[in-house]
Amino acid sequence: MKKWQWTLISLLGIGMIVSQYLDFIASPPEAQMGNVVRILYFHVASAIVAFTAFGITALLGLVFLVRKQWIWDQMARVSAEIGMVYTTFVLISGSIWGDAVWNTWWTWDPTLTTTLILWFLYLAYILLRASITDRERAAKVASVYGFIAAIDIPVIHQSVTWWRGIHPNVITMQGFNMPPMMVYTLMFSFVVFLGLYAVILWISTMMAKDRDDLNDLRELARNALAKYDERVGS
Amino acid sequence: MIMLGYLFAAAAVVWVGTFFYVVALLQRQRRLRLELEDVKRMLEEIKE
Amino acid sequence: MSHLLELQGIQKSLGHRSVLNGADLTIDAGEIVWLVGPNGSGKTTLIKVAAGMSTPGKGTVSWFGNRPSPRLRARIGVLLDASFLYGELTAEENLFYYARIYGLQDARQKVQEWLERVRLHRDKHVLVKAFSKGMKQRLAIARAFIHQPEVLFLDEPYDGLDVASSQHLTAWLKAMREAGTGILLVSHEDTAFRGLSVRTLKLSQGRLIKGESP
Amino acid sequence: MNFWRVLWSMVGKDLRIEWRTKQLFISSLSFALLLVFLMGLVLYGSGNMTRFADAGLLWLLIMMAGLFSLNRQDDKERWDGAIYAATLVPTDRSVLFYARVISHLLFVAVMEIVLVPLYSVVLGTSIQVAWGPIILVLLMGTIGFVAVGAMLTSLALTSSLREILVPLMIFPLSVPLLLGAVEVTSSILQGNWGKGVWWAVIGAYDVLFLGLPGLLYDFIAEV
Structure with a gap:
């Protein structure tokens, strides 16, 4: 492997270890939820990556339509696939969180609902690509x-929020205030996750x-x- | 209430998995590059 | 004087198979180009790209010296192996539908005229799904010719035609050529249009090269 | 002008075919009717549902009926490649999209005329409380759904998985529309017009999905 690749991998490894340390050792348990709050660092960061990935897919799709260069399309395709994986992470970690905090694996909370719809939307994206x-x-x-x-994602989220607004909402984030250490941990996991996304996007795009x-x-x-054979043959 | 230990282990597994995935990805990419070079060279030979 | 049709460096891949690889072609008024090549060499793909039905990966297509535009589409005619007809409509209704799409002034008269020419006037009230292959092909020819296109793309137009119809088709092609239409013809037949003088091009490895005359 | 002439020719052609192949319409309608009766049966007839569930079931039924129409029209256009002729029209290709929207809309509307009163009878829903608002919301909701569907069928045109992909794309994409329609309908059934915001969601969907495909259509209308 080349030098930059070693550097990259070492950086990534260090980032992961530090993130793990911050998540589980350095940051305090939350006042009401206790240790469950630690899922949040993983969950929210995955969500950020998923949204970023889909946003980039949409953007690069437009760039491709205008510029007609394959690289944009390849990158958009890869980004959607990564986004799909992270959306799955979001759903799984969200379920674990839900079970621990609200005592239910699934609830029609606006964000959860939107995420599930998102998952279906991009499943269709991948199938659509693969079948043409x-x-x-x-x-x-x-x-x-x-x-x-x-474009539809914010509309979906907004409408689902209004929808829940009418019906009793089981989920609130009230009384949830974060001490500075938790904020730092969260920020750091954003950085690591987005870095990871960028690295995977880049390598996968090159591969594609x-x-x-x-x-x-x-x-x-x-x-x-064939041409050569033709020439020799004649 | 979920045990802290399980949570820690699960997160660690995900991290390690991701890490080796990236390493494997890099290696696959390198192999692909080599194959590409190979085919390129073959093409040059055919042209001559 | 610009060419009726000009293709420059057309590239097109289907899946990972590159079908066209830098194909160049020009067609001038009153010219018939006979396109030959083995199965799967990309003749149909070339027609689709040239007719603006499919976008090339690289390269440019121009019609009458301009970029293809909706307005210019009224001046081209296309016949592929699919007939573009509706099975649930009668022969007359199908033709009339396309005549209306092209905004022909004397649509009714033109439709009757062409129904007689392709000898389907007796079957004009029959649903097209009940047609035989040859009848469908004749109707498809009428469909492609009815708006008097200035550039014609024909993919195997002789397919399924009987001897009389083949002769008619050849006669129409001759007449249209004399009227200044440019024709791109794909056909594995060569006896059917023996009377016409054509320029032969061969599609080989995704490029067009000069072929031998029939 | 070119555009309108082509549009009406296409719609006229669709109607003519629809009229000629009535048995297809009738069989689709029969299936939808069967669904209504099954719903009535498993829910044990009238009065067992909240207004909310009532409206929700009605809209799911309508969307199912809409899917029939989409698939059938697609088959008809696909016969011997007529669908590809649309790439040759001497006007903007988005005409195909709008012609489809109009034809689907007519098809689904006729189905609704039969389905909705029947639904209200079988499930004991008092639709007669407000005919005007009901018709309005049915119309607006159907336009939005049909527009999304017409766009998606064109996207999946050459996909080998299109029969399954179209429903897979159409339902997630039209969630807000579905929620809005259900919300408004249930309000109407309770005797008021419902929240303005939901009318706005439905209206926004109609505008968005009638407009966007028109702009983007030239990219996707080809073989």
Whole structure:
């Protein structure tokens, strides 16, 4: 491996260890929830990554539609996949949290509901991409869909919030104030998570690009060989 | 109430998993690069 | 004088298979280009790209010296292996629908005219889903020709036609060519249009090269 | 002008085909009717539901009916590639989208005319309390749903999974619309107009999804 890769991995490893230390040892338990609050560092940070990833998918989709360069499409595709994984994390950690704090694995809380809808929306995005063979068309369709889905997310969240507003809301964050140490921990986990996202996005994009290039080159080689055979044959 | 120990272990597992995933990703990427170079070289040879 | 159709450096991949790889083509008024190439060499894809039905990965398409635009689409005609007809409409209704889409002034008259030309006037009230392959093909030809396009893209137009219809088609192509239409023709037949002088191009490895005349 | 001429030709063609193949409409409607009766059966008839559940079930029923229409129209256009001819129209390609919206809307509206009164009878819902608002919310809700659906069918046009993908995309994307429609309908059933904000959500959906696809359509209308 190259030097920058070692540096990157070491940095990542250190970040992870520090984050783990901050989460579980340095930061205090919360007054009412106790140690359960520690899930939050993981949960909220995952959510931030998921939203960022989908936002970037939508943005890069538009860039692709305008500039028509494959790299944007490849990056958008990879970003949606990462976002999907982190949305799953959010749902799982949210359920664990819910069970511990509200004594229920699932509730139709606005944020939870939106996250679940988000999960379905991008599941469809990935399936849509995978089921269209024409590369140009798949990229365009996915860009348009990604953009519309991203526009719809705030609308969905707002409407679900209003919806809950009418019905009794079991979840409140009232009386939840964070001591500075908790704030630092939360901030640090944001940094680590976003850094992790950036690294995975970057490597995966390069891989996606290389894989596409490889397939193109193989095709070229096949054509060139055919031409060569033709010439020798005639 | 969830035990702190379990929580710690679960988080640690996720971290370690992610870490090795990134390492594996880097390695896969490197192998892909090498293969790409290979095909490129082969293409050059064919052209000549 | 600009070309009726000009393709420059067209690239197009389907999946990871690159079908077109820098294809160049020009068609001028009154010219028939016969496109040949083995199965899967990208002839249909080339037509789709040239007709603006599909966007190329790279390269430019121009019609009548301009970028393809909605307005210019009224001046091209396309016939692919799918007929673009509605099974639940009669032959007459299908043609009339397309005549209306193209905004023809004398739509009714044109429809009757073409129904007679393709010898379907007796079956004009029959639903197209009951048509045989040859009848459908004849109707599809009428559908592609009815608005008198200035550039025609024909993918296997002789498919399923009987001898008489083939001769008619050849005669129409000749007449249209004389009227200044540019035609891009894909066909594995070569006897059917023997009477026409055509420029042959071969699609090979995603590029167009000069082919031998029939 | 070109656009309107093409639009009306397309809608006219759809109506003509719809009229000719009545048995398809009738079979879709029969299935929806069956659903209504099944709902009545399992819920043990009238008066067992809150106004809220009432409105919710009604809208789910309508959306199911809408999905029928989408899939059927798609099949019809797909026969021998007529759907691809839309890329050749001598006007803006978004005309295909708008023609679809209008045809679907008519189809679903006719179904609603039969379904909604029947639903109210079978499940003991007192729809007659306010015909005007009910019709308005049905119309606005259906427009939004049909617009989302028409856009998604065009997106999934060449996808090999389209039959399953369209429902998978349509329901998450139209959650606000569904919530708004249910909210307003249940208010109307209780005798008032409901909160303005929900009317606004439905209206916003209509505007957003009638407008956006029109702008983005040229990117997606091709083979």
